[in-house]
Amino acid sequence: MGSTELLAAGLRVPAADLGADFWADQGKNLLFGAVAIVAFIAIVALIMFGADLIKGRARDRVQLVVLVAPVLILLGIGLVYPAIDTAWLSFNEISQEPDPDTGIYTTAMSFVGLDNYRFAFTDPGTLRTILNTFVWMILVPLLSTGFGLAYAVFIDKAKGEKVLKSLVFMPMAISLVGASVIWGNIMYDYNQVGEQTGMLNALREPVRHGPLQLPARQPVEHLLAHRHPGVDSDRFRDGDSLGSHQGCPAGDERGGVSRRRQRVAAVLEDHHAVDPLHDCGGPHHDHDHGAQGLRHCPHGHPGP
Amino acid sequence: MSATESLEPAVVDPAPKPDRAAKAKERLSSPWATAAAIIIAVVWTIPTVALFMTSLIPGDRYRTDAWWTVMADGGLTFANFNQVLFDSFGDNSTAPPLLEYVFNSIVVTVPAVVFPVVLGLMAAYAFAWIPFKGSNFLFVLIFALQVVPLQAALIPLLRILGPENLGLAGEFSGVWIAHTIFALPLSVFLLHNFVAHIPREVLEAARVDGASHTQMFFRIIIPLSLPAVASLAIFQFLWVWNDLLVSAVFGSANTYPLTYPISNLAGDYGQYAYLVPPAAFISMIIPLIVFFSLQRYFVRGLLAGSTKG
Numbered sequence: 266m267g268s269t270e271l272l273a274a275g276l277r278v279p280a281a282d283l284g285a286d287f288w289a290d291q292g293k294n295l296l297f298g299a300v301a302i303v304a305f306i307a308i309v310a311l312i313m314f315g316a317d318l319i320k321g322r323a324r325d326r327v328q329l330v331v332l333v334a335p336v337l338i339l340l341g342i343g344l345v346y347p348a349i350d351t352a353w354l355s356f357n358e359i360s361q362e363p364d365p366d367t368g369i370y371t372t373a374m375s376f377v378g379l380d381n382y383r384f385a386f387t388d389p390g391t392l393r394t395i396l397n398t399f400v401w402m403i404l405v406p407l408l409s410t411g412f413g414l415a416y417a418v419f420i421d422k423a424k425g426e427k428v429l430k431s432l433v434f435m436p437m438a439i440s441l442v443g444a445s446v447i448w449g450n451i452m453y454d455y456n457q458v459g460e461q462t463g464m465l466n467a468l469r470e471p472v473r474h475g476p477l478q479l480p481a482r483q484p485v486e487h488l489l490a491h492r493h494p495g496v497d498s499d500r501f502r503d504g505d506s507l508g509s510h511q512g513c514p515a516g517d518e519r520g521g522v523s524r525r526r527q528r529v530a531a532v533l534e535d536h537h538a539v540d541p542l543h544d545c546g547g548p549h550h551d552h553d554h555g556a557q558g559l560r561h562c563p564h565g566h567p568g569p
Numbered sequence: 570m571s572a573t574e575s576l577e578p579a580v581v582d583p584a585p586k587p588d589r590a591a592k593a594k595e596r597l598s599s600p601w602a603t604a605a606a607i608i609i610a611v612v613w614t615i616p617t618v619a620l621f622m623t624s625l626i627p628g629d630r631y632r633t634d635a636w637w638t639v640m641a642d643g644g645l646t647f648a649n650f651n652q653v654l655f656d657s658f659g660d661n662s663t664a665p666p667l668l669e670y671v672f673n674s675i676v677v678t679v680p681a682v683v684f685p686v687v688l689g690l691m692a693a694y695a696f697a698w699i700p701f702k703g704s705n706f707l708f709v710l711i712f713a714l715q716v717v718p719l720q721a722a723l724i725p726l727l728r729i730l731g732p733e734n735l736g737l738a739g740e741f742s743g744v745w746i747a748h749t750i751f752a753l754p755l756s757v758f759l760l761h762n763f764v765a766h767i768p769r770e771v772l773e774a775a776r777v778d779g780a781s782h783t784q785m786f787f788r789i790i791i792p793l794s795l796p797a798v799a800s801l802a803i804f805q806f807l808w809v810w811n812d813l814l815v816s817a818v819f820g821s822a823n824t825y826p827l828t829y830p831i832s833n834l835a836g837d838y839g840q841y842a843y844l845v846p847p848a849a850f851i852s853m854i855i856p857l858i859v860f861f862s863l864q865r866y867f868v869r870g871l872l873a874g875s876t877k878g
Contacts, residue, residue, distance in 0.1 A: 283655060283666065291672040297741060298676040302683050309687060317783040328782040329699050336692035336753055337707065340714060343750030347725035348717045354724075416609050422602035431864055432610040435617065438860035439853050440811030442828040446835045446849035447616045450842070451623050462635040464619055 355381055617853075624649055624847035631843030649847040658830055658848055660839050667827065667848055674826040674855075676741055677816060678809045681748035682802050688749070689756030690764070690798065694790045696757070697765040698772060699782060708761065714754040723818050726750070730819060739821035747819040748809050756801060763797035764790060799866040803859060810856050827852040 316328045358377045361370050385391045420429055436444070454463030461467040622636035625645040639645055652658075658667040695701075696708045726747060730738040737743035767789070775785050791798075813828040820826075831848050834841065 283668065287669065291669065294672060294676045294741070298680050301680050301742070301745070305680070305684060306687065309691075313783045313786065317781050324781060325699075329695055329701055332691045332695040332699070332782065332786070333707075335688045336711070336757060339688070339746075339750050340711060340753055342729060343726050343747070344714050344717050344722055344754070346729075347722035350725040351721045412609075416606065419602045419606040419609065422599050423606035424603050429606050429610045431861065433613050434864075435857070435860065436613065438807055438811075438856040439617065440813070440828055440856070442811070442813055442832045442835060443620075443849045443853050444616075446831065446845055447620045449835060450845060451619050452616055456633075460633065460635055460638060462633070464615070464635075467635055467637075 357381075620846055620853075621850055624850045626843065626846075628841075628843040649844060650851070653844050653847045654851065658834075658841075658844055660834060660841055664830075667830070667851060670825060670827045670830055671851070673824055674810060674828075674852075677744050677748075677820070677824060677826050678806060680741075680745045681752070681809045682805045684745060684749040685752035685756045685805060686760075686798055686802055689753055689760050689801070690790065690794065691786065692753075692757045693760035693764045694782075694786055697761050698785075708757075711754050711757050715758070719751045719815070722751070723814075727818060738819055739824070741820075741824050744816055744819045744824055747815050748812070751815065752805055752808070756805070759801050760794065760797055764794055767793050796866060799863065803863050803866055806859055807856050 312331055313328070316324070316331045319327055356376060356378060357374050358380065359372060359374050361372055363370050385395075416433060420426055420433075423429060439447075451462075452464050453466075454461075455466045456462055461469075619636065622640065622645070623631075625647065626634065626636055626639050627644060627646050627648065630639055630644065634644075636645075653667045654671075655666050655668060657664045658670075659665070692711075696704055727738055729735060730743045730746065732738070735743075737746065771789060771793075772785060775789055780788070810826070811828065812826070813832055816824065816826050817829060820829075827848075831845060831852060834845050835849070
């Protein structure tokens with residue numbers, strides 16, 4: 266009996282767990298999709314052959330309309346009108362205010378001219394995203410074109426071109442969500458104690474001790490802090506320069522840590538024991554204190 | 570550098586053809602270039618392999634051990650895949666299994682590929698071969714619409730599809746319509762470039778024989794443009810399957826595709842974080858199969874917009 270039970274457990278058909286409801290729902294959805302495709306093609310064919318029955322000179326014109334109209338209507342509704350509407354909305358303010366007579370909250374839209382733009386170009390957060398966009402816009406095409414060109418030259422002279430090419434194209438099939446799992450959870454991952462499970466930190470560990478919080482070292486912040494000294498807060502330059510000038514080797518890693526990252530690090534400390542490196546400013550949740558912490562950072566490598 | 574050098578003897582010395590080709594081939598394929606290309610290809614592949622290996626780590630070791638450690642002591646297991654697909658995927662044990670989202674992804678993607686390709690081919694034929702007033706202007710306008718970021722269209726389009734108007738938001742049909750609209754500019758543009766290079770004589774002969782636009786579309790345009798249709802379909806398939814934004818905005822809990830639950834849990838340090846890698850790998854399998862099996866068309870599609878014929 267025991268062996269048959271084991272066998273049954275091994276052969277457990279997972280589908281059975283999901284229940285009839287599950288399969289009924291999914292089957293209904295799949296059927297709906299199939300019906301939609303068939304109906305769509307049938308309607309298109311019917312209309313086009315219907316337009317073919319027309320006699321005389323009108324036929325060509327009607328068929329032209331049939332061919333072009335769906336795209337024009339859909340784009341008009343789905344892209345042209347929205348683009349105009351969004352542009353119009355950007356000059357307006359939508360507010361919820363109580364009606365003076367009834368006291369009921371109503372949504373009111375009022376024209377405010379360029380106010381929203383004034384806000385966007387003065388708000389530090391928004392300004393930052395605009396600058397980030399520009400930096401990425403310049404960096405990413407440069408890097409990817411550079412790598413691409415180099416690879417094209419190599420591959421041109423290499424044997425097994427097809428296989429190599431498809432391996433390099435492969436990431437195109439991977440979603441950004443998948444890529445973020447790969448890089449966030451696996452490549453860039455860092456542990457403050459124990460074995461490094463992130464691949465990059467694991468590769469780095471034999472060379473240099475102490476994990477690197479890679480996503481925290483934002484190249485944009487570094488670029489901006491150096492190229493546009495006035496752009497962002499001084500916390501950045503503070504952390505960076507102090508770290509390197511005062512001989513705290515961890516400084517260049519810690520200094521670049523943004524405020525948000527520090528909060529994340531603070532949360533993580535609940536799960537992991539505090540890393541000796543963190544004496545360099547990590548536990549201070551506010552960055553201003555963080556920079557102070559750097560000043561008191563002991564010289565020499567706080568390493569293993 | 571050696572590419573330009575190797576061209577010179579080919580021009581100067583008019584040696585017999587097969588010999589010259591073999592020589593050129595020999596000079597071109599240098600072992601160093603092969604090595605460099607292999608290294609880059611391997612580096613490009615490591616992250617994907619790492620994801621697969623990480624998804625095999627048992628849950629209780631996910632936090633502390635890296636995949637190579639687990640592999641060394643033989644602890645890798647496929648149990649995570651079983652749990653994620655059939656049992657539950659999410660931040661609690663009662664979350665729905667990923668299989669439900671796999672089906673949603675299929676139901677969202679396939680129609681969202683067929684609709685824009687069919688409509689785009691119709692318009693492409695009209696713009697390429699039917700002279701009418703404003704044809705050029707409209708084509709350039711459609712081409713220019715590729716510039717409109719779809720984020721700018723989200724809110725107004727959601728209002729149109731929303732409960733106050735069409736009431737399709739949150740249904741599969743709403744997601745299909747949104748995907749179709751956002752795909753149309755590229756679809757019309759790519760297919761137009763291909764359709765425009767069908768030999769004029771073929772279409773003129775049919776026209777002289779009295780074929781109408783409908784007949785030409787079904788008898789000539791569709792069969793001749795199948796390669797372009799295939800490559801566009803692959804592009805669109807990958808785009809829709811991997812999309813998160815459009816589905817999140819226009820869909821609902823009944824229609825969310827694979828990317829949605831995974832993105833909710835990605836980067837999470839919760840108890841169920843070890844389920845994210847297997848889920849991400851599952852979400853990649855189908856596009857990878859599509860990519861590797863239809864690669865020929867994919868490369869052709871990359872070139873479709875840039876070269877003639």
